[in-house]
Amino acid sequence: AEIGSLQVMRGVLLALRRGIAFRSAESLDRAGRVSSVAFCARGTLLLGEPEVTRIDALAGHTNEDVLAFAAGAEASTEHPAATAILRAARARGVRPDAVRSPTPVPGLGVTAVAGSGQALAVGSRALMLRERIGVASAETLISDLEAMGRSVLLVALGGRLIGVIGLQDGLRPGARAAVQHVLDVGIEPILLSGDARETCEAIGRALDIDHLRPEVPPSERGDEVRRLRDGGAVVAVVGRTPNDDSALSAADVSIALSAAGSGASEWSVQLASDDVRDAAYSLRVAHQAWREGQLGLLLILAPPVCAVVVSAFGFAPGALSPIATCLGTLAALARMRPER
Secondary structure (H helix, E strand, O other): OHHHHHHHHHHHHHHHHOOEEEOOHHHHHHHOOOOEEEEEOEOOOEOOOOEEEEEEEOOOOOHHHHHHHHHHHHOOOOOHHHHHHHHHHHHHOOOOOOOEEEEEEOOOEEEEEOOOOOEEEEEOHHHHHHOOOOOHHHHHHHHHHHHOOOEEEEEEEOOEEEEEEEEEOOEOOOHHHHHHHHHHOOOEEEEEOOOOHHHHHHHHHHHOOOEEEOOOOHHHHHHHHHHHHHOOOOEEEEEOOOOOHHHHHHOOEEEEOOOOOOOOOOOOEEEOOOOHHHHHHHHHHHHHHHHHHHHHHHHHHHHHHHHHHHHHOOOOOOOHHHHHHHHHHHHHHHOOOOOO
16 A cells, blocks of 8 residues: 555655655645646746837827837836836937826736826727727737737827837747647647637647637636636646736646745645646646556555456466565566666
């Protein structure tokens, strides 16, 4: 019966060697039964440091006008897209517009009053729809940018679309390897993102992820994870605190990057590193420990049971049972080879 415990101990030691800490034995057991893992894309599979790669002005405005309005609106917010906009404005020597009354709309963008007194909106297509601003004139441009895997930020002034800004976020080192880790043990990877579907599809193709959950703002990701669980899946979430706390809290197994040693002890798995490969490896180790423990018990129990049945019918001597037990134990122990 200790063969299963030895396999679990081996898995825990392999995880600790990579700076992976399971909160409890129950957390390790749940991690071994995970069927789906949702990656909160920004900051896990993606760098979380987008760059402005394209600006297209509309309605008689210049690129500098569009960037100035966007920078003025985003100056009071703190998120990766805002940082990218402000960095691009500084690099181009563009002075942000004197925006008044900026109002962040979580997951969508910012509304404000421009220096000219006109209503200003900077954000996603959903924000334009909310503000009743038409985007049909730029639909082809938006679709082309999203098909290339870029996030799109729209700028509207006075109820009219005046510009489109494309932002490109690169893949984190090891993102493909992390996805392959979970695929190797039969876990379905899920991309959970606030970007448009076309952008998510481009990222999914690059990472070999088929299951996409696009256009989900951080505040709604907990509900999305609960819907996955209601469908019968045992769901793990890979994210970083505090941005992804909603999704992490709703998961069966929560894996937080760079959380080991912090006060956030409620997460199932804490990582000392910022490497998404370690997050995926924690699930791989747990699955292998669970599978090898069951297989070890099977190797020990099946041979003697079969030997007893055969001996009971007189087809073999009674000494076959302890011999079969020894052989099964040796086979189970032989599987506990060191992992490279």
